[in-house]
Amino acid sequence: MRQTRPALLLIAPSIVFMAALFLWPLIAGVTQAFHGPDGATTQYVRRMADDPYFWEALRNTALLIVVLIPLQFALAIVMALLMRERPRFAGLHFYIWVVPLAISDLAAGLVWLSIFTDRGYLNSVLDGLGIPTYSWLSFEHPQTMFLAVVVAELWRATSLVFVIVIAGLQGVPRDYDEAASVFGATYWQRVRHVILPQLRPSLQVALILRTILALEAFAVAQALTGRNFPLLVGETYQWYYQLQNPNVATAIALVVLALSIVAAVGYLRLMRP
């Protein structure tokens, strides 16, 4: 093809850089997880599997994804459809709805800590209403602990889905929608049969991205519950930081990578038109 040489010169630095910072650590990581002082070994993987925290973290991560993502997509689609109706103060609503885009999961955890902590705002409100207060984040109440993490993640990460869906909606011509309405389709019929099918590519991207990002969540749970609600990436942090064992940490990281790949490939297959 024409003009290959100048283009290659321009992209060469980025290729070198990404090879050095993606490919090299990836290979080093596989080596680190499967290579001990005396050659190839599965001792780190076994050590990972022997740790009860690992299985709890795996279960919690899976549970979080299964509960969070459907809620998040429902909310994001509702938000996008609301915006499409051009409500009053749309600019203000939009700003507040997208602010969490730029908020980290650690910050989200700390924000919701001020609400869910024992002497926090939620209990203050309950107390004001004369309802007995509750230890939402106590390890004796795993259900509400999980609920707090789900709410914090719903608050933080729904805006990403919302923005992707909004961008997708802009590609949906209003004529289709209007045509359907002229022929007597109700609002829900139009959403179900006209709008949603055309959003499929956007939803697919959002689903892959959100699942992978949800696999990486950890600081939100750390901020809210300490280690009482372990998540996979949080366990990597524990093994690396507290237990000083980078090999087991890498083994868990590779599990996260494998799950990300499985999720991405799975969605691509499932949602093939």
Place this chain on the structure above:
Amino acid sequence: MKLKVQLACVAITLFMGAPLYLITLAALSSRRSLNEFPLSLLPTSLSGETMSTFLQSTGILGGLLNSLTIGLSTVALSLLIGLPAGYAMARYAFRGRDPYQLALLLTRALPIVVLSVPLARIFLDTGLYDTTYGVTLLHTALALPTTILITSAIFLGVSREQEEAAMIFGASPLAAFVRVVVPQALPGIAASAMFTFVLSWNEVLGASILTLNRRTLPAQVLATLADSPLAFRFAGGLALVVPALIFIAVARRYLLNMWGTTLR
């Protein structure tokens, strides 16, 4: 129907906005009023005490400085490497363009945790461990695919003809780029730079793993989380949230481009 839409919008805005109000309220309350129960939902006892105690805690000011240094260096480095690549993607139909674009999308999806731990080993061997340079390299790697995709979308919007006209009148390709293309692309490039800065500001896992003493602000907050009082955590929460409020206010116009369309 109209009324229902308005009510639903207000409800969602309350859900999204109330936590922001409450963390601000908590971080701006005095330590004494935070110990009271029930907490007041109105700003009755505002004070800078909690915030200033937080800022004076060990490692916070240093962390703030490290975060700023790393954020700005990440912006500079990712633009230095990303702009030429974005330009090439927008202007040239070259062999290998599709695999390159696919590789960019794939690297975006790679979990940070998979890179961080092996990188710590590599950085230990090369003397980059516990330096701002090491974290800058990791953050640049994370931001680079997005930078390239966003800037290529921006360059596509700048007319090719004007650039060619400049070259016909004797400007070198570089001069034409700097004097014709960059001024038109500048607002978009600024938005992409802010996106990169926020990514770096928010990233906590990699920064925690790659440093020991030169922690960024979030890494410092995370490391001391378990043994710090609630007031400290609330102040830390607000300190981490404020840049997000500013960023979204400034870059609102480009959000759909950054998170929406360029993802496809």
